[in-house]
Amino acid sequence: MRIKETLENYVFVLPAVTIFIVFYIIPFIWVFQLGLFEWDGILPTKIFVGLNNFKEIFFDRTWWQSMGNAGYITLIALTFQNIIAFMLAWACDREIRAKNFYRLIFFIPPVLSEVVVGLVWQWILDGNYGLLNYWLNGLGLGNLTRSWLSDPQTALTAVAIVHSWKGFGWGFLIFLAGLQTIPRELYEAARVDGANAWQTFKNVTIPLMIPVAALVAILTILGSMQSFVLINAMTRGGPAYHTEVPVLRILASMRGSSRFGYACAQGISFGVILMAISFVQYKLSKKIKE
Amino acid sequence: MSGKKQILCLLLAFAALSGCAPQKEASNSANTITVWHWMTDREPAFRELARRYEAKTGIKVRFELYAPSEEYSQKVRAAAQGVNLPDIFGILGEKKDFASFIKAGHVLNLSSYMSADNFKWRDRFYARALAVNEFPSGNTYGVPAGYYAVPIDVMTIQMLYNKELLKKLGSEPPKNLQELLDIGKKIKAAKMQGLVSGWGEIALIDCFANNYAFNIMGKDKVLATIKGRVPYTDPDWIRVLSLFKEMQESGVFANGLVTMINKNAEQLFANGRAVFAFNGSWCVNVYKGMNPNLSYGVMLPPKASDKYPMAIWGGAGSSFMVNARAKNKEEAVKFLEWLTDKEQQAYLSEATNNLPANKESVSALSEVMAQFAKGIDNSTHPNVWGVSEFTPVLEAFDKGIQSIIIGEKTPEQVASEVQKIKMRELAKKK
Numbered sequence: 001m002r003i004k005e006t007l008e009n010y011v012f013v014l015p016a017v018t019i020f021i022v023f024y025i026i027p028f029i030w031v032f033q034l035g036l037f038e039w040d041g042i043l044p045t046k047i048f049v050g051l052n053n054f055k056e057i058f059f060d061r062t063w064w065q066s067m068g069n070a071g072y073i074t075l076i077a078l079t080f081q082n083i084i085a086f087m088l089a090w091a092c093d094r095e096i097r098a099k100n101f102y103r104l105i106f107f108i109p110p111v112l113s114e115v116v117v118g119l120v121w122q123w124i125l126d127g128n129y130g131l132l133n134y135w136l137n138g139l140g141l142g143n144l145t146r147s148w149l150s151d152p153q154t155a156l157t158a159v160a161i162v163h164s165w166k167g168f169g170w171g172f173l174i175f176l177a178g179l180q181t182i183p184r185e186l187y188e189a190a191r192v193d194g195a196n197a198w199q200t201f202k203n204v205t206i207p208l209m210i211p212v213a214a215l216v217a218i219l220t221i222l223g224s225m226q227s228f229v230l231i232n233a234m235t236r237g238g239p240a241y242h243t244e245v246p247v248l249r250i251l252a253s254m255r256g257s258s259r260f261g262y263a264c265a266q267g268i269s270f271g272v273i274l275m276a277i278s279f280v281q282y283k284l285s286k287k288i289k290e
Numbered sequence: 291m292s293g294k295k296q297i298l299c300l301l302l303a304f305a306a307l308s309g310c311a312p313q314k315e316a317s318n319s320a321n322t323i324t325v326w327h328w329m330t331d332r333e334p335a336f337r338e339l340a341r342r343y344e345a346k347t348g349i350k351v352r353f354e355l356y357a358p359s360e361e362y363s364q365k366v367r368a369a370a371q372g373v374n375l376p377d378i379f380g381i382l383g384e385k386k387d388f389a390s391f392i393k394a395g396h397v398l399n400l401s402s403y404m405s406a407d408n409f410k411w412r413d414r415f416y417a418r419a420l421a422v423n424e425f426p427s428g429n430t431y432g433v434p435a436g437y438y439a440v441p442i443d444v445m446t447i448q449m450l451y452n453k454e455l456l457k458k459l460g461s462e463p464p465k466n467l468q469e470l471l472d473i474g475k476k477i478k479a480a481k482m483q484g485l486v487s488g489w490g491e492i493a494l495i496d497c498f499a500n501n502y503a504f505n506i507m508g509k510d511k512v513l514a515t516i517k518g519r520v521p522y523t524d525p526d527w528i529r530v531l532s533l534f535k536e537m538q539e540s541g542v543f544a545n546g547l548v549t550m551i552n553k554n555a556e557q558l559f560a561n562g563r564a565v566f567a568f569n570g571s572w573c574v575n576v577y578k579g580m581n582p583n584l585s586y587g588v589m590l591p592p593k594a595s596d597k598y599p600m601a602i603w604g605g606a607g608s609s610f611m612v613n614a615r616a617k618n619k620e621e622a623v624k625f626l627e628w629l630t631d632k633e634q635q636a637y638l639s640e641a642t643n644n645l646p647a648n649k650e651s652v653s654a655l656s657e658v659m660a661q662f663a664k665g666i667d668n669s670t671h672p673n674v675w676g677v678s679e680f681t682p683v684l685e686a687f688d689k690g691i692q693s694i695i696i697g698e699k700t701p702e703q704v705a706s707e708v709q710k711i712k713m714r715e716l717a718k719k720k
Contacts, residue, residue, distance in 0.1 A: 041367050042390035122554075127546040128483055128563070150546040152696050236490050239548040240693040255360065257681040258387060 035265035040258040053265035063266065066237075066244040067273070073160040073245070074224035081164035082216055085171030090205070092172075093179040103176070110169035118233025121162045125149050125234075149235050152242045159234055159243050163227055170223075171216045178212030179205070214285030218278050225274055246270050322350045323622050324376035326369075328362035329608060330355060331575050335641040339634055343625060351625060370396050375613045377622040381439075384681075385673040389431035391611070392438055398612040401436035403623050411627055412437070418666060419444045419647045422606040422673045430677055438611060440626045441647035443638065445607030446665035447497050449592075450559065450567040453585045455482065459565070463587060467533070467594040471540040477565055478541025485537075486544045486559050487568035488552025492688045497603045498568055499691060501591050503530045504601035504670065516679045518716050522687070522709040523702075531701035533594055534694045542566070548692040560584055571662035572607065575643035588661035590668060604669025607644060680715040683708060 035053050037046035057063055088106055092099045109117070124131045127147025136145050148158045182205065190200045228247035231237065237244040237252075250270070253263035327336070333355050340351035354376070356362040363382045369375045375396055381388050391397050404412035412420065423439035425431065451463050456473075459480060464470040477484045489495040503512050507526035514520045515527070537543055544550070544564050552569070559567040560580035567573070568591075577584050590600045610629075612622045628634060635651035638644065645663050646652060655663060672678065690704030699707075 040387070040390050042370055042387065042396075043394050128544070128558070147546040150549045150696065152698055155549070235549045236551070238490050238689075238692055239696050240689050240698060252685070255363065256685065258383075258390075259681075 031264045032268055034261055035268050037261040039260045041254065041260040042258070046261070049261065053262045054269065056262065057266060057269050062241055062244065063246070063249050065241050066246050066249045069156055069241075069243060070225045070227070070245045072156055073163055073227060074221055076157070076160035077164050077167060077220050077224040078217060080161070081168045082171050082213075082220060084164075085168040085216070086175050086209075086213075088168075089172050089175035089179055092176055106172045107169040109166050112166070114166065114229035115233045117162070117166050118230045121165075122149065122234045125158055125162075127151075150239050152239055155235060155239060155242045159231055162234065163224065163230055166230060167220070167223060171220065174212060174216050174219075175209070178209055182208050210285065210289050214282070214289075217285070218281050221277055221281060222274060225270075225277070321348065322352055323378065323618055323625050325351060325353045325378040325610070326362070326366065326376045327353060327355060327380055327608075327610075328357050328359045328382065330357045331572075332638070332642045332644075335638055338641070339629065339637065342634075343628060346628075349621060349625070370394065373615065375615070377613055377616040377618045378610050378626065379613065380608055380610055384678055386431060386678045388438070388673070389425070389433045392425070392433050393431075395614055396611075397438045398614040398619055398623070399434065399436040399438060400440065400612065400623065403627070404437050411630075414630065414632075414648045414650060415441055416444055416605075416647060416649050416666060418604065418669055418671075418674075419606040422671055423609050424674075426676070439606075439609035440611075440630055441606035441609050442629070443607040443642075444605065444645040444647050444663075444666060445571045446602055446604035446645075446662050446669050447494070447568070447570040448588050448590060448602055448662065448665050449485075450569060450573070450586050450588055452559065452562060452565055453587055455562065455565045463589050464592040466592050467536075470542060470592040471536060473565070474537060474540035474542035476541075483544040483558065483564045484542045485566040485568060486547065486550060486555035486564040488550060488555050489547050489692070490549040490551050492685070494552065494568060495688045495691055496684060498591065499530060499534075499687070500672075501600060501602055502533055502594055503527070505591075505593055505598055506530055506595045508598040509601070509670070513675055513677060516675070516677045518712065522712060523705045528701050528705050529594075531691065531694060531704055534691050535701060538695045538697070543695060548695050556580065559586075570607070571645055571659070574656075574658055574662070578643060586658065588658055588665070590665065600668060601670045602665055602668050603671050604666050605671040605674065606647065680712070682715060683712045686711045 034046075036048060036050060038049050038053075039046040088102070092102050092106075096102075123129075125148040127133065127145075127150060130148070132148065133145040136142060146154060148154050186204050186208075187200060190204055195203065225245075226247055228245050228251070231243055231245055232248060235243040237248045246266070247270075250263050250266045253259045253266060325336075327333075329336075333353065336353040340353055344350050356365050359382055362380075366375070366379055366381060369379075370391060381391055381397075388397075392399075419441040420437065423441060424437050425433040425435055427435035429435070456463065459473060459476045459482075461469075461473045461476060464473055474484055487494050487498070489498075500512070503526075506529055507524075511520055511524075511526065515522065515524070521527075544558070555564075555567060556569065556573060556576050557580060558564045559569075560577045562581070562584065567586075577586070590602060593600050610626055612619050612626065616622060630648055632648055632650045635646040635648035639646040639651055639655075643656075643659065645655075645659060645666075652663065686708045687704075690699065690708055693699040694701055694704055
């Protein structure tokens with residue numbers, strides 16, 4: 001009877017486990033396996049190269065440059081994007097007029113298509129006929145105009161800011177949900193104890209928001225490191241390699257160079273790096289919380 | 291959950307998963323030929339031709355459009371891996387990719403069909419259009435000699451100039467590099483935009499550089515470089531790279547050229563906002579759609595040297611291959627023969643403003659199309675060179691040119707970096 005019950009339980013989870021194995025575990029093993037081969041993606045024959053593809057990644061300067069660029073975009077997102085998201089969430093958590101309208105407005109960028117956002121911002125930042133340069137000229141700041149996406153000094157920062165604009169809505173939503181879980185009695189108690197607005201914010205809001213901030217930070221890191229659709233639409237990794245990011249490099253290996261094995265090795269390495277970053281981030285936030 | 295429901299769940303899961311299994315063959319009925327393509331602008335004309343073919347033979351031709359071209363390319367590769375290619379398809383990529391498709395058994399050798407009736411089919415095409423699809427005997431790709439695709443149209447990639455803007459600058463179309471650089475200075479002074487092109491997408495920048503490489507050092511030396519016998523640090527290659535620096539400094543290039551995609555470049559030129567463009571003959575249809583009143587001319591890139599002739603890229607614009615494993619391959623070949631007949635080619639040319647691959651169909655071309663067609667005499671293409679450069683080398687070369695244009699690196703630095711990558715790739719190959 002007991003065996004029958006156990007078997008029945010296994011039958012319940014079998015479809016989910018099967019789908020997970022077929023769509024996640026087996027492809028992951030295949031990708032790792034392909035990383036050990038040199039293969040052009042067309043020929044039925046693959047050449048076994050062992051760990052050579054993984055070794056090659058260590059000496060691939062463009063790959064590490066792209067990691068650095070993604071790191072920079074992530075840094076801007078972690079600071080600029082999340083501070084704005086938090087400030088806006090904090091403002092919307094208070095009793096202000098039309099706060100539901102603001103909530104809606106702030107969540108529009110994340111739901112827009114990345115390609116559309118990329119193309120619109122490409123037009124805004126265009127060096128010849130872009131809106132930004134037009135406004136700068138109108139304000140008498142013509143000396144600041146430039147080709148924002150083609151100038152190596154500004155291209156990556158411009159892309160990072162657009163990425164932050166596109167992504168801050170998610171942070172806003174999570175921060176807002178977090179702020180709403182803080183019991184109101186704590187604010188009342190702080191007020192009764194004579195705490196001013198800053199002291200309440202510092203001693204009540206911030207400590208209770210640390211777990212939420214940690215979650216937003218992890219999601220931001222994972223999302224920003226993997227960003228590429230927006231960048232592909234805006235600069236295609238150019239000028240030269242100034243806005244190249246890891247996913248664009250993986251695509252270049254696969255589509256451009258027809259090196260599927262190397263692309264798989266890059267994908268696996270990138271996944272491991274992201275997991276390591278997330279783990280460190282998780283440990284750090286746990287320590288801060290304690 | 292009852293036993294019946296459990297069984298139902300399992301069956302549903304099995305049905306969902308079995309959908310992922312590859313099909314063995316391109317499954318079409320004998321009366322339907324499936325064609326995959328990426329040519330958005332040609333879709334209505336293809337459909338009309340399919341209608342005519344069905345009316346004539348009773349065989350239905352289903353053109354399936356998958357755009358943009360990058361996605362199309364991925365679809366074809368994925369279908370090849372799953373042995374699920376349609377009866378007729380196109381391959382976008384380098385010659386080595388084409389060779390891999392052939393070696394994997396996906397592409398039918400059309401030589402016997404081409405040579406039938408005393409080479410009747412073969413001889414209707416421009417030789418240069420067919421050469422792109424030919425693997426001669428003893429080719430370095432290890433592919434059996436033969437013709438493996440049918441050219442549908444012909445293209446050349448050249449420089450275009452806006453007649454009105456050039457007139458405003460008081461200039462004539464430049465005949466040599468010095469004249470081009472002088473016009474660049476005028477463009478800069480007039481705060482106009484110079485040359486626009488899709489140089490953010492790599493292929494066109496490579497094409498422009500190769501045009502000048504052929505002009506400065508000749509075909510043999512370019513091919514010797516690809517074979518690894520001449521280094522990229524050779525003075526001739528540094529001269530080629532230096533041209534980009536000179537053109538940038540003189541004002542020939544438009545602002546933002548290095549990240550420009552061709553669609554944006556086409557809009558700028560069509561709207562009369564750029565003096566020059568570097569584009570393929572497919573642009574005629576695009577410009578016509580964007581601005582039917584645009585007044586422009588076509589020319590070869592102005593020569594930098596008199597030592598060798600200027601060579602432009604040209605040949606087959608788009609080609610169709612027949613799936614060697616298709617049940618309908620004989621029908622597919624017959625359809626392609628019909629599609630490349632004089633009448634159908636003339637219709638395609640007229641409807642899509644592309645140069646026909648069938649030389650008998652070239653009759654009443656517009657002035658611009660005739661200028662593009664004239665360029666075929668000066669054309670070459672990487673697919674007919676018999677050797678291919680390593681992709682990382684090409685990427686380093688093209689990205690290096692972008693670095694020169696943005697003033698980040700010198701031609702010498704770029705040449706040295708490219709050569710290092712070339713040596714690495716050669717060592718890997720050994």
